[in-house]
Amino acid sequence: MGHHTISILVLNQSGVLVRVAGMFSRRGFNIESLAVGTTHVPEYSRITAVMQGSDAIVKQVVKQLEKLVEVRAVEILPVNIAVVRDMAMIKVRAGKEKNLEVLQLAESFGAKVVDISEQSLIVEITSGKTNADALIAALSPYGIIEMIRAGVVGLQRGDCSIYEKEKCEVSELFDTSPAEL
Structure with missing residues (x-):
């Protein structure tokens, strides 16, 4: 499963x-x-x-x-033929003495800090689910104040689209491009 x-x-x-x-x-x-x-x-x-x-x-x-x-x-959307992304925003308790640490940690995960206040930072990450999960785990020791995940979105790789799904399935059977059909 x-x-x-x-x-x-x-x-x-x-x-x-x-x-x-x-x-x-x-x-x-x-x-x-x-x-x-x-x-x-x-x-x-x-x-x-x-x-x-x-x-x-x-x-x-x-x-x-x-x-x-x-x-x-x-x-x-199979993992091997789709681009799938998860977006999360995490508000972390930091304070001035920890801001730089959290900034560097976020950067190492490809995330960015989108808001800084005196006692907290908001980190935004758009990535695969496992990378977002790892960032959340890494930020937990600082104290997560609140968090939201927007949900997974994805698109299949290649030239086909969901609008022409049937045409693409037929072209895959005959090993031709959708434009040739």
């Missing part, structure tokens, strides 16, 4: 997120991460959901999602 990232292209309408999330909950599937946003095509939104389960369970979830009227396409 592993973690699976599912990308869902939906119509940009009110209530769609509730119906998608409801499908997960009605069937007893837990969503570990959920991110939603509009796309460059205004009539569509993209939902990225991370769940844990076997390949068979994930296939069942995909089939159920594809039955929803507002869903236009669903794809699983």
Whole structure:
């Protein structure tokens, strides 16, 4: 049982997120991460959901999602062929004597400090989940005041897009590019 990232292209309408999330909950599937946003095509939104389960369970979830009227396409984003990022903001207790340490620590993880006050700093990181987890663990000894994670987002590598999912699947079968079809 592993973690699976599912990308869902939906119509940009009110209530769609509730119906998608409801499908997960009605069937007893837990969503570990959920991110939603509009796309460059205004009539569509993209939902990225991370769940844990076997390949068979994930296939069942995909089939159920594809039955929803507002869903236009669903794809699983395998780690080896997708770019997946997690964003977190962490407010850390630091004080003037620890500011430089926290700044250097954040920098070593590829994070940046986006706010400094007398007693705290806010660190922002956009990276893979394990790197964000490692930064959070490294900052814990300083005292995490509060934290928010925005949720995982991802895109499949290569020339294909979720908008032309069927065309890309056919081209992969015949080893041609989507433009040649």
